[in-house]
Every structure is written in C-alpha cells, then in structure tokens.
Amino acid sequence: MRFEGTESYVADRDLMVAVNAAIALERPLLVKGEPGTGKTELARQVAEALGVPMIEWNVKSTTRAQQGLYEYDAVSRLRDSQLGDPRFEDIRNYIKKGKLWQAFTADRRVVLLIDEIDKADIEFPNDLLQELDRMEFFVYELDETIRAKHRPIVIITSNNEKELPDAFLRRCFFHYIRFPDLETLTRIVDVHYPDIKQRLVASALNQFYELRETPGLKKKPSTSEALDWIRLLVADDVSPEDLRGDAKNALPRLHGALLKNEQDVHLLERMAFLARQQAR
Missing domain, CATH: 3.40.50.300 (P-loop containing nucleotide triphosphate hydrolases)
Incomplete structure (x- = not known):
C-alpha cells in the first residue's frame, strides 16, 4: 500500500x-x-x-x-436483571465497542x-x-x-x-x-474551483497572504478559511479590483470569512486609520 x-x-x-x-x-x-x-x-x-x-x-x-476500547453499562444490566429481562444473561449485550x-x-x-x-x-x-x-x-x-x-x-x-x-x-x-506557500495554495484552489478566473485567484491570494503577515494578528486565517472566502467571492461575482472593500476601513471584502474575532478587525481598522493619517 x-x-x-x-x-x-x-x-x-x-x-x-x-x-x-x-x-x-x-x-x-x-x-x-x-x-x-x-x-x-x-x-x-x-x-x-x-x-x-x-x-x-x-x-x-x-x-x-x-x-476507544469499550464501555460496560453495568447500570443497564442491573436494571434489566431487576425487571427480569432475558438480555441480562449475556454480558455482551451491555458492552459497547469503541x-x-x-x-x-x-x-x-x-x-x-x-x-x-x-x-x-x-x-x-x-x-x-x-x-x-x-x-x-x-x-x-x-x-x-x-x-x-x-x-x-x-x-x-x-x-x-x-x-x-x-x-x-x-x-x-x-x-x-507547514502552511502552504502561494504556489501550493494556488494548486489547492484550482482543485476545488477548477473554472475560477485566475486573475481573481492571484489577486485574492496576494491579499490573503498580506493579511496573514499582518503584525499582531491574533488568529491568522487558515487554508480552509481562504477557500471559504474565495468561494464567497465567486458567488458574489467580485472582481479583482473590488477586493479591498470600502476605502473607509480598508478591510477585505467579505472579511468575516477570514477574520474571526473583533480584536483583529479593530487592528486592521486602526492600521488603516494610521496609514491615512500619515498620508495627509
């Protein structure tokens, strides 16, 4: 084998x-x-x-x-013996295989x-x-x-x-x-969504890895979350140009598939705010 x-x-x-x-x-x-x-x-x-x-x-x-081995239900056997149930005679009836x-x-x-x-x-x-x-x-x-x-x-x-x-x-x-690199994750996406537009995949995964590398992130998004996110992008027919979402907070579109706690959302919002302040 x-x-x-x-x-x-x-x-x-x-x-x-x-x-x-x-x-x-x-x-x-x-x-x-x-x-x-x-x-x-x-x-x-x-x-x-x-x-x-x-x-x-x-x-x-x-x-x-x-x-994982087995469990013996002695209580049920005692009850059945008191009720005169003939099953009580065979102890195997009260052993649950793990x-x-x-x-x-x-x-x-x-x-x-x-x-x-x-x-x-x-x-x-x-x-x-x-x-x-x-x-x-x-x-x-x-x-x-x-x-x-x-x-x-x-x-x-x-x-x-x-x-x-x-x-x-x-x-x-x-x-x-190990967490897959960009090339491997692209292959994984292709396996799950063989007909997806490659421009969308490239843009989405670049943003995904950029998000994972954000300093201070409490929970980095996983491979399965990347697949869920891309599935939503395809379902909503999001174009590569629209992935960033609104300019107010610079969060990714449909970021709820990637960010799973409020601390990380607030972190990205604050980083976007500071970036806007420095640009002025």
Missing part, C-alpha cells in the same frame, strides 16, 4: 513520504499543523487513495481512552483516525500506548483479549495545543504540515 495523493487533495512530497513511512513501519502517523491545514482531511484521502474504509474517533476534552475495537475486528485493513488528540487530558495518549503498540487489549468482563485481525493505518492529528508525552511520541512517525 502506497499513498501518492488524490485528485482532490494536494499533498507535497514530504507528506506522502511520511504517510508511506508510517505504513511501512506500522507506526501511528502523528500529524501536527495549524488548524485548517488539512490534517483531518488527510486521513480521509489516504483511505480513499488506498481503497479502504475509515473509522473516525473525534477526541473531546471529556474523552477517556477507555471509550473505535479501536471496531478497527481491530474489521474484516479488512482500515484507516483509524484519532482526531485532535491534544484536546483530551494529558494522560490520554499514555493510556493508549500498549493498545497502539501491541494492537491488542484485554476485556475483563469477557475474560477475552481483542487482537487486531489486520493492523490498521493509524493517523493521529494534533493542533499543538499541549505537549504530548515523550513515551507516546517515541512510538509515532511525526510530520508537521
């Missing part, structure tokens, strides 16, 4: 090397990068390119590692995405060390070991919001998705 990108996902050579190295080493691929740089989409595209199913585990701040269990027992190899692992508690990665390393775990209620029939391709994403444990990092192949 080799990943060489897809028609709908622009992957550079380093990213393809990282994916194929993780597959060859049978190690989880840990992908970091700014939000909106395509980390989650990478797993979907790897699954599509290799022709295998994908199982997605979205991690939240309340997610526990045990939930995403790792589903991936381990799948009839074919799958891509397992563990998305935004850094959202969970700091101990979350450590609690999965053995399971991801040995590709097995023990179910105490059944006195049974669940082993992977086919070793899944594990892709783990992180927004770098917190440090991950060294023991966990040692077991992963790491890749950082």
